[in-house]
Amino acid sequence: MSTPDPAPAHRPPTPRTSSTLPQEAEAFYVAPNWKLVWWRFKRHRLALVSAVLLGFIALVALVPDFFSTQDPHASSKTESFIPVQRLHLFDQGRFRPFVYGVVGQRNPRTLRMEWVIDPEVKIPVRFFARGYEYKILGLIPFDRHLIGVEFPGDEGKIHLLGTDRLGRDQWSRLMHGTQVSLSIGLVAVFLSIFLGILMGGISGYYGGVVDLVIQRLIEILQSLPPIPIWMALTAAMPRDWSVEQVYFAITVILSLIGWTTLGREVRGRFLSLREEDFVVAARLSGCSEMRIIFRHMLPAFMSHIIAASTLAIPVMIINETFLSFLGLGLRPPAISWGVLLQEAQNLQSIALAPWLLLPGLAVIVTVLALNILGDGLRDAADPYR
Amino acid sequence: MDPGVFMARYIAQRLLLLPLLLFIFSIFAFVIIQAPPGDFLTAYIAELSASGSSMDQAQIEALRRLYGLDQPLHIQYLRWVGRILRGDLGFSLDWQRPNAELISERLLLTVLLGLFTFTFTWALAIPIGILSATRQYSFLDYFFTVFNYIGVATPTFMTALVLMWLAFKYLGISVTGLFSAEYVDAPWSWGRVVDLLKHIWLPAVILGMDGTARLARVMRANLLDELHKPYVEMARAKGLSEWRLVLKYPVRLALNPLVSTIGWYLPLLFSGSVIVATVLNLPTIGPMLLRALTNQDMFLAGAIVLIYCALAILGTLISDILLAWLDPRIRMEGS
Numbered sequence: 001m002s003t004p005d006p007a008p009a010h011r012p013p014t015p016r017t018s019s020t021l022p023q024e025a026e027a028f029y030v031a032p033n034w035k036l037v038w039w040r041f042k043r044h045r046l047a048l049v050s051a052v053l054l055g056f057i058a059l060v061a062l063v064p065d066f067f068s069t070q071d072p073h074a075s076s077k078t079e080s081f082i083p084v085q086r087l088h089l090f091d092q093g094r095f096r097p098f099v100y101g102v103v104g105q106r107n108p109r110t111l112r113m114e115w116v117i118d119p120e121v122k123i124p125v126r127f128f129a130r131g132y133e134y135k136i137l138g139l140i141p142f143d144r145h146l147i148g149v150e151f152p153g154d155e156g157k158i159h160l161l162g163t164d165r166l167g168r169d170q171w172s173r174l175m176h177g178t179q180v181s182l183s184i185g186l187v188a189v190f191l192s193i194f195l196g197i198l199m200g201g202i203s204g205y206y207g208g209v210v211d212l213v214i215q216r217l218i219e220i221l222q223s224l225p226p227i228p229i230w231m232a233l234t235a236a237m238p239r240d241w242s243v244e245q246v247y248f249a250i251t252v253i254l255s256l257i258g259w260t261t262l263g264r265e266v267r268g269r270f271l272s273l274r275e276e277d278f279v280v281a282a283r284l285s286g287c288s289e290m291r292i293i294f295r296h297m298l299p300a301f302m303s304h305i306i307a308a309s310t311l312a313i314p315v316m317i318i319n320e321t322f323l324s325f326l327g328l329g330l331r332p333p334a335i336s337w338g339v340l341l342q343e344a345q346n347l348q349s350i351a352l353a354p355w356l357l358l359p360g361l362a363v364i365v366t367v368l369a370l371n372i373l374g375d376g377l378r379d380a381a382d383p384y385r
Numbered sequence: 386m387d388p389g390v391f392m393a394r395y396i397a398q399r400l401l402l403l404p405l406l407l408f409i410f411s412i413f414a415f416v417i418i419q420a421p422p423g424d425f426l427t428a429y430i431a432e433l434s435a436s437g438s439s440m441d442q443a444q445i446e447a448l449r450r451l452y453g454l455d456q457p458l459h460i461q462y463l464r465w466v467g468r469i470l471r472g473d474l475g476f477s478l479d480w481q482r483p484n485a486e487l488i489s490e491r492l493l494l495t496v497l498l499g500l501f502t503f504t505f506t507w508a509l510a511i512p513i514g515i516l517s518a519t520r521q522y523s524f525l526d527y528f529f530t531v532f533n534y535i536g537v538a539t540p541t542f543m544t545a546l547v548l549m550w551l552a553f554k555y556l557g558i559s560v561t562g563l564f565s566a567e568y569v570d571a572p573w574s575w576g577r578v579v580d581l582l583k584h585i586w587l588p589a590v591i592l593g594m595d596g597t598a599r600l601a602r603v604m605r606a607n608l609l610d611e612l613h614k615p616y617v618e619m620a621r622a623k624g625l626s627e628w629r630l631v632l633k634y635p636v637r638l639a640l641n642p643l644v645s646t647i648g649w650y651l652p653l654l655f656s657g658s659v660i661v662a663t664v665l666n667l668p669t670i671g672p673m674l675l676r677a678l679t680n681q682d683m684f685l686a687g688a689i690v691l692i693y694c695a696l697a698i699l700g701t702l703i704s705d706i707l708l709a710w711l712d713p714r715i716r717m718e719g720s
Contacts, residue, residue: 220409222649223701225656225693228674229413232690235678236420318540322660325542326675341543345664347559350550357550360543367538 037303040380047376050369057366060175061182065134067146068172069158072335078104079167081353082115082159087125087147097125099158123158124150162355164343173335174359180336182366184251185317189309191255192316196262197305203263204270205293211267218260226257230319234328243334250329254316265308269301276300303381311374314367321363337363395709399702410694411469415462418687469691475684479677484688488670492692494563495669498592498662499654499696501585506593506600506650511643513597514604518612518639519631529601536598541657544591545664560587561666569668592661596650603646607639644708651700656693 028036041047060067085099101121104113129148136142149158161170203214233253237246273279274297282296317337323329324338325345332339337359343349344356430445449455453464468475474484517526552560562569568580611617612635620630659671666672670689677686 220406223406223652223697224410224413225652225690225697227653227656227659228690228693229417231659231674231678232417232686233420235681235686236417238421314538321540322542325540326660326663328675328678341546344546347549347553347561350546351553354550354554357543357546360540360546363540363543364535364538368534371534371538 033299033303037377037380041376044376044379047373050372050376053369054366054373057178057182057369061179063136064172064175064179066136066142066144067175068169069131069145069147069160070169070172071132072168072172072176073333074168076167078113079157079163080113080165082163082167083117083353084162084355084358085117085159087160091122097127098122099125099160125158126150161358162353164353164356165349170340170355170358173340174337174362176335177337177340177359178362178366180247180330180334181317181320181338181363184247184254184320184336185313188251188254188258188316188320189312191251192258192262192312193305193309195255195259197266199259200263200266201270201293204267204274207271214263215267218263221257221260224257226319227322229257230254230323231326231328234323243330246330247334250320250323254319258312258316262305262308262312265304266301269304270297273297273300303377307374307378307381310370310377314370314374317363317367317370392709396706399705403698403702406698407695410698411466411691412462414687414691414694415465417690418465418683419458421681421683469688474688477677477682477685479680479682479685484685487673487685488688488692491668491670491673494667495655495658495671496696497581498563498585498588498658498667498669499651502589502593502596502654502658503651505586505589506596509593510597510600511604511640513601514608514639515631515636517601518605518608521609526605529605533598533602536595539595540660541591541595542660542664544594545588545661548587548591549665560584563588563667588658588661588665588667591665592654592658596654600643600646600650604639604643607642608635611635611638641708641712644711645704647707648701648704651703652693652697655696655700 031039064072082102085102087097087099089095089097091098099122101118101123102115103118103121104115106112107114126148127146128144129150130143131145131148133141133143147158147160157169159169159171161174163169164173199214199218203211230253233256234250237249241249279292279296282292287296320329320336321338321341324331324336325341327342330336330339340359341357341363344353344360350357453461456464465475472485474488476482477484477487480487513529517523517529520526549560552558563581563584564571564577565580565584568577571577612631614635617630617635620634621627625633656671658667658669659674661667662669662671663675670692674686674689674693677683677689
């Protein structure tokens with residue numbers, strides 16, 4: 001093993017003297033664990049960028065209405081399958097954001113309404129514009145939106161990601177889907193962490209028969225084929241359950257198998273930490289079991305748990321997405337990424353309206369960012385290595 | 386003792402575990418059958434009366450007795466297992482055909498698709514892993530790292546949808562199914578096999594993408610661990626050519642952890658194909674499971690879940706045996 005790199009990346013040149021440690025090296029030796037993790041994490045540029053990006057996504061998940069342009073549930077039969085109206089920021093070299101309007105023509109053969117971008121009509125776009133009323137976090141009434149049109153009305157509707165079969169605005173639906181999909185991932189991971197720490201902790205701390213039973217249970221659960229089991233369990237949910245009930249049931253179902261990985265991780269850490277000198281020292285100085293676990297052992301592997309959980313969130317998000325995509329997970333009127341992608345389930349719909357695939361990009365970007373962040377955290381989790 | 390004896394004993398030990406695992410999994414499958422509210426007969430009767438036809442009470446009672454629905458749960462379970470052991474997987478009310486027949490028609494293609502994907506994944510992942518490890522931080526390494534992240538982050542059905550759309554838009558073809566129209570219901574023939582090979586590669590590529598990315602990553606990490614060990618240095622000092630050296634020693638050692646991934650990867654290919662198969666409309670058991678679950682054809686669903694479990698056990702078994710064959714340390718542990 002190499003000697004620890006004693007300082008963060010940028011270090012001012014300080015003269016070394018033989019009698020005193022350089023300031024930074026001293027800072028390194030007295031720094032608490034979280035600070036070391038932070039220094040190491042900071043060096044992983046891509047992970048930092050991911051963290052910032054995820055911050056934005058989390059903001060969208062917190063106040064999706066602010067980022068929406070229209071009510072995500074409002075459907076309009078006359079406005080189905082409007083294509084993407086791209087946001088142009090500059091108009092003839094000057095900053096004047098606008099989108100082109102659309103005109104509909106009825107196809108004489110199929111009698112279907114077909115929309116084309118009309119370069120003659122420019123709809124000016126404003127930031128922090130007034131729009132439909134909503135409540136921030138369900139509490140504070142508000143009517144400003146990040147993007148909006150100057151004169152709300154039928155003329156000025158904009159669809160940044162087009163509309164779906166029922167004429168609902170995809171952009172706004174994507175914003176609301178972010179809230180649901182992201183929070184399902186988070187809640188499911190929290191449940192998994194809880195179960196994982198509980199079972200893994202019991203297993204690693206007590207050992208013996210308890211350990212054996214829990215380890216066999218984990219092995220059996222892990223050798224189950226997860227996808228068919230999830231499909232079967234979600235399909236068993238009663239059809240008349242409310243959106244909230246289904247939401248909660250899905251998080252429980254996802255974490256039923258998800259906790260096993262974390263459980264193993266926690267157990268392994270417990271086993272290796274139990275023999276460490278500082279734990280023995282704590283025991284010899286008469287600490288209670290609870291104090292040893294929570295004051296001494298838990299902080300020592302907390303960073304690992306955080307890294308492992310960060311890597312578990314994207315798995316949960318993808319699983320929720322495909323369950324809803326297959327029509328077994330969340331069901332309309334709930335909006336999640338999977339529900340949105342369900343609209344693009346067959347070749348006919350995507351041939352007709354390829355923009356229905358765009359919510360998939362949100363899944364990819366989010367999962368990508370979470371994976372990179374998780375990798376960065378995992379590398380940083382062990383600052384002494 | 387003769388290594389063959391160790392091996393035989395090891396396999397026997399593993400095989401003895403099988404009935405126990407199957408027993409536990411059969412309980413899972415049975416719970417799934419029982420999970421929807423009301424029994425499947427009530428659903429069936431409701432469906433019949435909705436479509437206009439009806440059953441008289443005597444018929445209903447006969448069916449109830451046939452499936453043992455008037456018995457307590459554990460008796461129902463034992464009867465169900467008993468029928469399965471005799472090869473009777475029940476009757477699908479949705480398809481109006483025996484479940485065993487329905488599943489066996491599609492099982493071969495499911496396993497074939499899984500094995501095909503598996504071969505393809507390994508054939509790609511190992512060279513990629515070796516290349517990225519021996520040329521760490523090179524352009525190739527970074528390229529494959531990016532590929533890995535994107536491969537893992539893209540849900541398989543997204544890849545399927547996008548490729549389907551691109552093929553339709555630019556080539557004007559529809560890439561669904563595993564056979565051309567003239568071979569869909571044809572009996573097996575040389576022409577049908579060729580036709581299958583012409584179609585199977587696309588679903589295999591889609592299914593194998595994230596697996597390839599993951600395995601290449603594992604291979605790279607394993608190999609990197611080995612490459613800096615003293616024995617490699619030693620071999621190099623002795624003047625062994627670099628390629629022979631790498632392939633002969635570190636790669637062999639790095640393959641061991643990779644073989645242990647077969648245990649979860651192969652089952653995942655069998656059961657994970659559900660979504661891709663649904664999107665691409667493949668004649669495997671995945672879409673059948675989805676349909677059975679949506680229509681509450683629970684005995685068919687239970688049977689398919691049980692088949693998936695059996696495939697999962699099979700995958701683990703294959704990986705255990707391969708690992709013991711490759712790595713003598715594991716063989717010895719058991720004795």
